[in-house]
Amino acid sequence: ATARQAATERTKTVCTYCGVGCSFDVETRGREILRIQPQYEAPANSISTCVKGKFGWDFVNAEDRLTRPLVRRGARFVEVSWEEALDEIARRLTGIIDEDGPDAVAVIGSSKATNEESYLTQKLARQVLGTHNTDNCSRYCQAPATEGLWRTVGYGGDAGSISDMERAALALVVGSNTSESHPVIAARLRRAQKLNGQQHIVADLREHEMAARADVFLRPKPGTDLVWLSAVTRHILEQGWADDEFLAERVNGLEDYRASLEPFTLDYAEERCGIPAHTLRDVAERVSHADSVVGLWAMGVTQHHMGSDTSTAVSNLLLVTGNYGRPGTGAYPLRGHNNVQGCSDFGTINSFYPGYQPVEDEAVRDKFAAAWGRELPLEPGLDNHEMVDAAYDGSLRALVVVGEELSLVDANVHYVQEALERLDFMVVSELFFSRTCEFADVILPAAASLEKDGTFTNTERRIQRLNRAMAPVGDARPDWEILQGIAAHMGHQWGFTHPSQIMDEIADLTPLFAGVRYHRLEGYNSLQWPVAEDGSDTPLLYSESFHFDDGRARLYPLGFREPQDQPSEEYPLHVNNGRSLEHFHEGNLTLRSAGLTHLVPDTWAEMTRRTAEKHGGLATGDWVRLISPHGEATVRVLLSEEVADEELWVPMQAAEINLMTSNVVDPDSHTPAYKEIAVRIERTDGP
Ligand code: SF4
Numbered sequence: 001a002t003a004r005q006a007a008t009e010r011t012k013t014v015c016t017y018c019g020v021g022c023s024f025d026v027e028t029r030g031r032e033i034l035r036i037q038p039q040y041e042a043p044a045n046s047i048s049t050c051v052k053g054k055f056g057w058d059f060v061n062a063e064d065r066l067t068r069p070l071v072r073r074g075a076r077f078v079e080v081s082w083e084e085a086l087d088e089i090a091r092r093l094t095g096i097i098d099e100d101g102p103d104a105v106a107v108i109g110s111s112k113a114t115n116e117e118s119y120l121t122q123k124l125a126r127q128v129l130g131t132h133n134t135d136n137c138s139r140y141c142q143a144p145a146t147e148g149l150w151r152t153v154g155y156g157g158d159a160g161s162i163s164d165m166e167r168a169a170l171a172l173v174v175g176s177n178t179s180e181s182h183p184v185i186a187a188r189l190r191r192a193q194k195l196n197g198q199q200h201i202v203a204d205l206r207e208h209e210m211a212a213r214a215d216v217f218l219r220p221k222p223g224t225d226l227v228w229l230s231a232v233t234r235h236i237l238e239q240g241w242a243d244d245e246f247l248a249e250r251v252n253g254l255e256d257y258r259a260s261l262e263p264f265t266l267d268y269a270e271e272r273c274g275i276p277a278h279t280l281r282d283v284a285e286r287v288s289h290a291d292s293v294v295g296l297w298a299m300g301v302t303q304h305h306m307g308s309d310t311s312t313a314v315s316n317l318l319l320v321t322g323n324y325g326r327p328g329t330g331a332y333p334l335r336g337h338n339n340v341q342g343c344s345d346f347g348t349i350n351s352f353y354p355g356y357q358p359v360e361d362e363a364v365r366d367k368f369a370a371a372w373g374r375e376l377p378l379e380p381g382l383d384n385h386e387m388v389d390a391a392y393d394g395s396l397r398a399l400v401v402v403g404e405e406l407s408l409v410d411a412n413v414h415y416v417q418e419a420l421e422r423l424d425f426m427v428v429s430e431l432f433f434s435r436t437c438e439f440a441d442v443i444l445p446a447a448a449s450l451e452k453d454g455t456f457t458n459t460e461r462r463i464q465r466l467n468r469a470m471a472p473v474g475d476a477r478p479d480w481e482i483l484q485g486i487a488a489h490m491g492h493q494w495g496f497t498h499p500s501q502i503m504d505e506i507a508d509l510t511p512l513f514a515g516v517r518y519h520r521l522e523g524y525n526s527l528q529w530p531v532a533e534d535g536s537d538t539p540l541l542y543s544e545s546f547h548f549d550d551g552r553a554r555l556y557p558l559g560f561r562e563p564q565d566q567p568s569e570e571y572p573l574h575v576n577n578g579r580s581l582e583h584f585h586e587g588n589l590t591l592r593s594a595g596l597t598h599l600v601p602d603t604w605a606e607m608t609r610r611t612a613e614k615h616g617g618l619a620t621g622d623w624v625r626l627i628s629p630h631g632e633a634t635v636r637v638l639l640s641e642e643v644a645d646e647e648l649w650v651p652m653q654a655a656e657i658n659l660m661t662s663n664v665v666d667p668d669s670h671t672p673a674y675k676e677i678a679v680r681i682e683r684t685d686g687p
Contacts, residue, residue, distance in 0.1 A: 008034065011469035012523060014456045015053040016112060016449040017584050019335030020044055020162070020184045021458020022053050023524060026450065028469050033057050033450070041524040044162055044458055050183035051582060051599070052590060057450070059592040060473075064432055066445035067474025077443065082475065082485065085442050089400075090489035092425045092441070093129065096398045102130035106387045106396055109136040109348030110403035111337035113479050114454025115463065116502040118339070119354055120483040120494075121402055122347040125381070127372040128487045132359050132381030133396070135350050136343040137404055139384040140411075143669035144302040145333030146344070148311025151556045152319060154547025156356065157341060157461040159330025160294075160540045161528065166192045167328035170199040170290035174225055174314060175300020179209040180581040182298075182334050182459075186210060199290065201283055203228070204300060205576050206606075206649055207642045216283060219644060220273040222574050223304050223563035223676055229313040230558060231269035232284045233320050234261040241288035243322025250546070251319050253555040260557030272560075288321050292328035299336065299578065303675045305563050308668035312556045319553050325542040335459040336585075338449075342457030345513075345529065346506065351380035355512030371509055384410075385670035391419040398425040400486070402479055403446060407436040408586045411661035411672030412630055429482050434588060445476035452478035454499045455521065461528045461538075463513075465521040563676045564664045571628060571678035573611070573646055575660065580651040587653035606640040606649040615681045623686045626650070626679040631659030634687040648679070 007029050015022040022045035027034040036054050038047045069085035070077040080088075096104050107129070109121035118136070125134035138146070146156035153159070165171065166188045178186040186209075192198035193213070202214035203225060211217045220228055236242055237258060247254055266277035287293055295314040302311060315331050323329040335341045347354035357364040359380050369376045382390055388410060390396035399420075410416040420426065420439035428437050429444040437443050449456075451472040457463050472478065477485070480502060484494050496502050500518035507516050515531040527537040545551030567574050582600040583590040590596045605626060612618040622637045626648070633656035643649050650657055664673040 009469065010037070011467050012465070013450060013469060014338065014464050014466045015049070016338055016589070017052045017056065018182055019338060019340060019459040020182050021338060021456060021460070021462055021464060022049050022184055023464055024049060024053070026469050031061055031470050031473070033060065039524065043462060043524065043526050044460070045184045048184050048187055052584060052596065055595045056584075056590050056593045058594055059431070059589045060448045060450055062432070062592045065473050065476070066430060066432060066443065067476060068445060069475070070443040072441045085444060086485045086489040089427050089442055089486055093398055094490065096424060097129065100397060103133060103381070104396060105129050105131060105398040105400070106133035106382060107400045108384060108387070108402065108404045108406065109134060109343050110479070111137050111340035111343045112449070113339065113343065113402055114452070114466070114499065115339065115342040115346045115457060116454050116499040116506070117402070117479040117483065118343045118346040118348045119502060119506050120480050122349070122354070123372070124400070124483050124487055126368070126376060127374055128490050128492050130374065130377075132350050132377060132379070133387065134348050134381060135384040135387065136340070136348045137337065137384070137409070138340050138344050139670060140409060140672060140674075141299050141302060141336045142333060142340055143671050144307030144666050145297065145311045147308040147669050148315050149331060149333070151312050151554065152315040153324060153331070153542060153553050155541055156344070157529070157541070158332045158459055159324060159542060160327070160332075161460045161462075162188060164328050164330060164540065165189060165294050165296065165332055168192070168198060168292045168294040169328065170201065170286060170293045172287060172293060172295045172314070173200065173202045173210060174229070174295070174297040175204060176296055176298035176334055177204065177206065177208045177210060177300075177578050178296065178334065181336075181579040183581060185334065199286060201286065205644065205647060216279065216286070218275050218279065218283070220275055222576065222647075223306070224273040225301055226306055226310040226313045226558060226560055227264060228269045228273045228275055228280060229310070229317055230261055230264035231266050232280055232287065233313070233317045234264045235266055235281060235284040236288045236320055237261070239284070241284065242320045246322030247320065251553045251555060252550075253557070257316065257555035257557050260559065287317065292326060293318065293321060293323040294328065294330055294332055296332045296334055298334045300675065302333070302671060303673060305664055305666055305673045305676060306561060307666040307671050309558050313558055316555055316558070319555055324553065325540070327540065330541070332459070338458070339456040341459060341461065342455070342463070345457055350383045354506055355510035357510070367509065383670050385665055385672070388416055388419045391423050394422060397423060399423055400427045401436060402429050403431070405434050405436050405586050405588055407439060409658060411658055411674055412663050413658045414631055415663060429479055432588060444482050445474060446482065447472035447476050447478040451476070454480070455503065457529070462526045463516055463521065463529065464526045465518070563673070565662050565673065565676045565678050567646070567678045571680050573615075573648055573679050573681065575605075575626060575648045575650055575677040575679050576675055577650045577652055577657055580653065583651065583653040585652050591653065602636060603651055603653055604636045604638040606638045606643050608641060608643060608645050609639050610645050611647075612637060612639055616683050618683065623684045625682045625684045626660060627682060628660035628677050628679045630662050633657055633660055634684060
């Protein structure tokens, strides 16, 4: 072999972008990324990837990577050694805790960090700082879906595997632009539709590709999914199309639930959602008569004022029709970030230790207190939403942020930025000088996924290994080393030399992961939780029993409340938002990819020709200001017939989108109603 060939290395990794969890080999020569090579044995994707997984890696070598720790000195940041940075963090956090107690500090984890790093994030909060004030960005996207599953079936994860989505006779897809947000899952559904005659019922505000080729496309009015879902379920019960045997043997609460459905007639649903009653009758017949049904949903459901209840409504419908516990059935909230599932699973959440062990359970508390050698509180801590409020009112004084761009992605960012200004001390670990770094006192350079070892958990509860393909840039460190460094400077020597040792500690303390050991995760091997001590895992949940003490599922009664930020005379247009195929969320990674940015360099607002004419004779390419009661964004116009009249759609990589969102949250999960924005439009000359 030539020297050039000899220097080429091949390393198995897991995609850093979405929750599908595609895995593949990456070929590198030093820091150069030569190509992404998918393999047949990859469980979620086989030889498929999407454009982001294949080409979206330039950010790893971007010139603006952070390479040295930075500390604020007056109005400037200066480079310091790791020792100095960690000393400063320890001194400031200790001082604040001494003055105001442990609940004056909080730690926000990252859904891009590994499971092991998520575990250490909450361990830092709980063991070192002494607070349950820890949370992650599932608060902004997927917490309502988890709440809906906890209420009805017990586990906060997908019921089966991606292969079950493909195997189902019918896929009900609600509020998910799957083709762009979870492209490899969409490809598998497309294959099932083509080869197996899988039926697709798609409900969305936008007639995107997935909707356009559906057997039935529903376009409900914004924020009303709960109404039509409940009306369909009511009609199924009324017609005697429910799975009575399944309900009798495996489900509690039918009569209370049936009573709660009383208002949800098909006529009411037609009036409130704008979907004809005969279409909903057709949906009820298809769902109840199909041999197996999967329910898929994403942020079009969860980021609403009733995100938890609407997620619950999907699960209720699946229970009434007996669609749990068999291959090709079940509920599948499609997780957004590559490790948003794992971040909560491994305990970066204010009310649970790892594996959803409640902080209020004394026996659980005693177990962790004994393992970690300190007393631990029994009351839950603050979630992300509450942390921002507490920073605003001054009761939260310090924040440690692991790679979360909260000053751009939280709702109503004017308010969030004001809250961050009021903190006495903030630490951010990041790849780049993000918008959030502007508010920090200490900035720590973090390693990217290709630069570290660990595991990620994808949307189907699948734990997969990623392996270090190159050394971290400059003095950057993996977050597990950073967190361990902070702990050490505050007197806690954890002593981990490799993430496998962290996973061993997790497995010893967490029944859900009892058998998760690195030797079972070599190569393309993976494990779907719960994992028993002998290493047997669980690709399909609920085949024997639901995750409640009596083993029975629970139908959950629901009502409907109107959205709060509705279009009005002053703000006549509704704005929806979502992911585009080429970019990921706020774009901190993909906007640094030359190929992806070449494909999609800009941001825009989609509107119909009729809407554009009515609001000033606008044309594609014109600049407009979208003005909500909370703030404004400037974007270009893109004429599109995918949206409805008087309805706009803006991609998430539009950095200003959350200047327009309000403080309204789903009361059950505290997830902001990101999809409920009302605006007026004004033409402008440019940004
Ligand atoms: Fe990555 Fe998701 Fe694309 Fe797969 S589908 S390559 S996990 S972004």
